[in-house]
Amino acid sequence: MFLRAIFSLVIMCVPLPGMTLEYYIAQSGNDQFDGLSMGKTQLGTNGPFLTLGRAQQAIRDLKKNGQLDQPVTIHIQTGNYVLQKPLEFDLRDSGFEGRQITWKAEGGAVVISGGIALQNCAKDQDNPLIWSCATSSLPLDKIKYKNNSRKQGSAPGFELFINQKPLHLSRWPNTDWGHIKTPLAEKTTFDTFEQLPQLSVLSEAQVHIFAGNDWFDEYTPVSSIDSNLNQISLAKNTTYPLASGRRFYLENIQSLLDAPGEWFYDRLGNKISFIPLDNLAPKDIIISAQKNILSLNGANYITLKNLTFQYSTDVAIIIDKSNHVVIDGVEISNIGSRAIEAKNSNDIKVTNSLIHDTGEGGILLSGGDRNSLEASNNVVHNCHIHNFGRIILTYTPAIEVAGVGTSVTHNLVEQAPGTGILIHGNDHLIEKNEIHHVCEQASDCGGIYSGREWTYRGNIIRNNSIHDLFGYGLKNINIATNTIVYGKSDGVRGVYLDDFLSGFTVTGNLFNNAGAMSIQMAGGRDNIIENNVIKTDSYAIWADNRPATTEVKKRFAQAIQNTAWIKKYPKLSNPITNQDWPEGNSLQRNIIITSKPGGLSLRYSLPKQNNIIANNLTWSTTGQFSVDYNILDGLAKRGGAPWQEWLSQGFETGSSYADPCVTITANKVSFCQQSPIKQIGFQPIPADIGLLK
Template identity: 30%
Template sequence: MTHKDSGKADAPTVIRGSRSGNSQISGAAVVRGTKIQDVNASRAPTQPTIYALDLSSLPQPRPFGIERRGAYFDIDQSRFELFQNGLRLHLARWPKLGYSTAIRAALDSDDQSGTSVMIPRDAFARLNSEKDIWLGGYWTQDWAFETAPIERFGEDGETVQLPRIKAPGKLRSGFKYFVQNARSELSEPGEYILNSNREAFVIPTNESDQFEVAIATTLLEISNAHDIVIEDVAFEKTLGTTIKIVDSENITIRNCFVGRSGAGAIRVTGGRNVVIDRCVIRDTAETAVLLSGGDRPTLTPAGHAITNSIVTDFGIDSRTYRPAVQVTGVGIRVEGCFLSRGPHSAIILAGNDNLIRGNEISAVVQETDDAGAIYTGRDWTHRGNEIDGNFFHDIGMRMSAHARSPSEPSFVSAIYLDDQESGYRISRNIFWRVGRPIVIHGGRDNLIEENVFVANTHGAIWLHKRGEALGGELERRLRAVPYDRDRWATRYPALATLAENDPGSPVNNKEKDNILLGHGTLVEFRAPEDAQYWAQRDTTTAIGRSRRGWPVTSPEDLQRYLSAQFPGTHSIPVRSKALSDLQFSAH
């Protein structure tokens, strides 16, 4: 859709599906399989029903294949996606769930020509006669996932060589990894292997021989248009990002399902006032929703928003730095949403005057470390952002991939202000069953007020002097904006004097009127010398855990307890509007 398809403010162009929720735009073509007995003559599974899919007659935007994924790959589209019975199927893998840590870096593990690792001999024996085997894992850091194909099996019966890993740092031994696209592991419903760009083998999820293969990259693209409403339609089953909106104004996507994508669900860049409202967004290989816009030099807001929506099962294939919602720019809102079930962050945030309000965020940062449910970092000038009235619970895993025992905790937080991120207002949030609720990793001028911290395992606020003073990347970013003049000087006066006010230290962070329930302290310091940067007297109400424990087993219990104990204050709803008002008609 272009400017020719635009409507008017009082008479927008409307594309509306059936109110029954049956309207669907799909990017997949139907393929029927042929039942076979063997996949591989030497080690074919004998129990499950296996179908061979002939892909040769399908249009292929790029030759079908497997794409390298991970934090350091910018994936615009997948090369192959397979569906059945409304589900996106997955490559056969070992182990079936989770990861193995039985892997070692070889002596010449990482050079300019590639990466070498040593896997168990029994796994090597199963795999060395197969082709197009892939490994995925956290090779160098617990926040940097990456996949790579095996290029060569060594003669020693345990060493495999892969392309050079892009993640920074030294290759480790004992990191979390899995094997995928292995014929020897094809054994359960919903699994497949891609044999070539012309053939796949799959175990069905039911008795049907009918499957769907994605052949469309994008289903809806709106460019340089205005005043358009899309509602009551399901958009699904694509190789690339399902909906793209570029340099457009006054666009609303309402009451839609968007998902089952080999890349992202909705990508908004430029323009103004693009709103995603009351949508269900699920099962995306990469970032689910990107909202980017506004002008930082003039602090002109974009007005983009995602509201009252449900976003789950995101970053499925790239695993890290592929959030439910990525916000980049000025004046963007994430409000009233339910964000859940992701391996890494729910929201990644950059820019100014953005608002994260009234969301429920749970079951994220499920397999990564040194990460936060909301993550932002490395810029003194990201000012004016507010994180207000959200409910964070059940964030993170119990311990990191390399923890020697459960007593060695992981570094997972609800809100992670990393690498001197500054100028945030964090207010009226509830943190329940979170390791570290708020991390201030070297930043300044952050205000933390009227929050409730319940049954968390560490201090409510974690503070550390970390980072650089002048002369580095942060100063370069400071000089790139008019921080000491125009609207910036009025809006963020502390920036004008930052260079003269100990720029490398976490000064002027404040808290007031918070409530701390349970064990732990208000502020936790990484090192004793960090305490000098928290000079204020704490104003938090602290209530210790009773011998009977907390009378709280559900979010609703927590709401009742807080209302009874603190009437008239901290009245933050624990359920997002998206969950409390489930009236979606599309899927």
């Protein structure tokens, strides 16, 4: 009987061809076990591993011994797995085609954490609002602040999280911003509108500042503060010259610790002090400690499924030169930088995932070959990304794509200070995404943004819903009366084709109050803007003229020598009448409904030759519709021209002014039976935009 039991056990544990080899990890496990079953056997040798690292070694042993002849699944049981160092996957951890390595959560939440839980915490005797935690036994000074072009200073290299929520370094003012009154030195010294507090011990102080505009923020160390003169001197130059009225706040000064949600690290006193959010008693007190949680370098055919990643100081999952990686059903939060960054990698799929509370954005995928136009086949699908860009506010998008051939489909992007989706490269598909309430702290910002290239061609922005974009920017400044007014920005766009961007297709999208300009085409060539529904109280389409830079023209000249490019983008061979004019664009079959008083909703600065504006349907709920136009090759120019006057110029043809009889509900658009949309050949917009349930 005993021998029969032994034989049965061996049969169960030895993998057979065509089957999946199963390993198990549990917090009740032991790294001396073989990891081949969830339950411990009477023999005491069979049972789950305790650590992720031990399971990783088991995979490496299989490969080393030539035994990886089937798929492998590592079942990770519910629990909090705290890393002492980042997990690092390379070729030794890779699967093969048909033999994928899958790391999978089971039984509940599996949290893979790069954090350190603080103990020894208590209320201060002198100030009962403040809690302090002793840190003398922790290697906190080894966690370095990530200095780069936008983050300069000596703030702590980690963040503090209480009850799963990020706290902010002690700051002034506690909410909103301070404002530059007068620049006293071009990039280093200024006085302020607001009265500065009396401050001391500024050795680690820094400012978070929009120095000269509303679209570029950075952190810069402080040299000195004179509270009597209301002057601040910076230890390093800002990127842009300082300008009156622009925003900043001071942070990382111990005496500024005075409001719920703030914290300070006292290096000399070996303690972290904080005031809990909403004065709630702290339960989980965690600092981010590991730079990354997981890295894949030259690792292929790996799947991560249903896992939760938290508490890294930089990118949570960093991927380089890796292929055929699936990240499905994960949650990533409380991260210092991006959630996922994949470079030089192909067939990376991020699907059905939740990403939030990241410091510098969501997902970056870069792959393919721009010379040959070979696609990366990277994918971001059905992900919910929100509250990103906590630390760097602008140009830290939810999704950034580069290279060639990434698909971004059915995602929900919302609640963020800066750009929603950022595009570099060629042949990307941005389809059926919902984007709203982004650019909340920025101007000159786009829900979907790309720019400054004639060679970013083949990109398609199709069937997306972009709505409720308001932006934030300087409206008025009066030094004499000591007043500054910030508010809704006139520089936020739904789709922003910036600075001579060319070769994009923007079709079948639904824009509903999508910023000051629903679509801006800024001097580009060969763009197609067709079959969109635009409801706005501002500009629907703004197409302007701006000459491309010498460097952009140089890259274009190189591109047209590439036979692969000419074959893929035949318009590159078309003759150019004027390199400084936007040519080859098509604006057709768009439905435009404006509620703006006076109805000024379109602005065209284009040559009539080589551009098509036709078969559009316009309507104003105020009874007036007007157009700004500058026909570059016709010497005709007028601001606020009535619709019929614009049509009389003969540029736009086949278009009409009529009520489209449209209803917009969430991400769906419908038309009444008598709607005139058939007259312009309008095609229905799909109803399945946004997250898939």
